[in-house]
Amino acid sequence: MQEIIEINDISDVRIKEFISLRKSLVDENQVVVESKNVFKKLFSTNIKIHKVFTTLEHLDFLKQNCKDIDFPIFTANNEVMKEIVGHKIHQGMLALIDKPKYINFEDIKGNVVVLNGLTSPENVGSIVRSCAAFNINTLIIDEKTCSPFIRRCIRVSTGNLFNIKVYKTNTLVSDLIKLQTHGYKVLTTANHENAISLHKFEFPKKSAIVIGSEGFGAQQEVIDLSDEILKIDISEEVTSLNAAIAASIVFFQMAKS
Incomplete structure (x- = not known):
């Protein structure tokens, strides 16, 4: 499993893509996704995951549902997560992924x-x-x-x-x-x-x-x-x-x- 990196400050640039819902800091070819239901579907695809930001309580869920963890995992306690528009909004799980492409x-x-x-x-x-x-x-x-x-x-x-x-x-x-x-x-x-x-x-x-x-x-x-x-x-x-x-x-x- 990849190294788990603890975040103590939401101004940490390593998680900048997850902070603002109104002002996007995400590359146009990428998107932030959230919640357990979305993660379950995501893990069954070949879509590239660039990073995950989650609370410690969800680490077991990641290990059990994602077969190949080749992306950095950032964690924070519930208080820090609540500063990002609220823990309940994103259920404490976010990922930066490649945006799916349109078909011909x-x-x-x-x-x-x-x-x-x-x-x-x-x-x-x-x-x-x-x-x-x-x-x-x-x-x-x-x-x-x-x-x-x-x-x-x-x-x-x-x-x-x-x-x-x-x-x-x-x-x-x-x-x-x-x-x-x-x-x-x-x-x-x-x-x-x-x-x-x-x-x-x-x-x-x-x-x-x-x-x-x-x-x-x-x-x-x-x-x-x-x-x-x-x-x-x-x-x-x-x-x-x-x-x-x-x-x-x-x-x-x-x-x-």
Whole structure:
């Protein structure tokens, strides 16, 4: 096991990447991850871990769950950890890792979920978690969507992002049309007069499910090219559902088809 280095001062430059949530001191090709659930998923991947900062009580967890500890481990007591926005926030475990890379269009396989302008890290992280729950392995995001590789998204996904392939597009409409030429049906969720009730719809074998932005829904160009528009039947007293909740309902229904 690597040498364990005790930290007594949070201004120690060796742990600078872990200190501030608002002002990032992390290289753009790296990201900080946190919590036991995320670590468990991380240890099952080949992602490079550069360093870990944890309380002493979690050292046994590291030894038991990580087969190859080839990174420095920094430790601190609970009082020092609490100075970093609070012990409960990160559960006393943080790691600096290589940020996962986006895939190429040619690597897109199986059913896919398309995020069109989602800006909430909580929603994106929750949708990633639901993708993993319903065996959807590919996520497409446009240039307006929050990166799923940021710290908050990874935490909310409970590390399931490590099991999802992500393709980022700056030309969403063109790429959706390209998917259609590859046999995909583009299915957009929207409260639209021509929308089909979700519980009456039979999903095709190759589906690209578009989830629109929290405030405005899917952009009109995407709706216009869609093969079908789907709606979730809800009470008239409720205008719409949270994007992540709506996505989970759609994924569940698709898994039943």
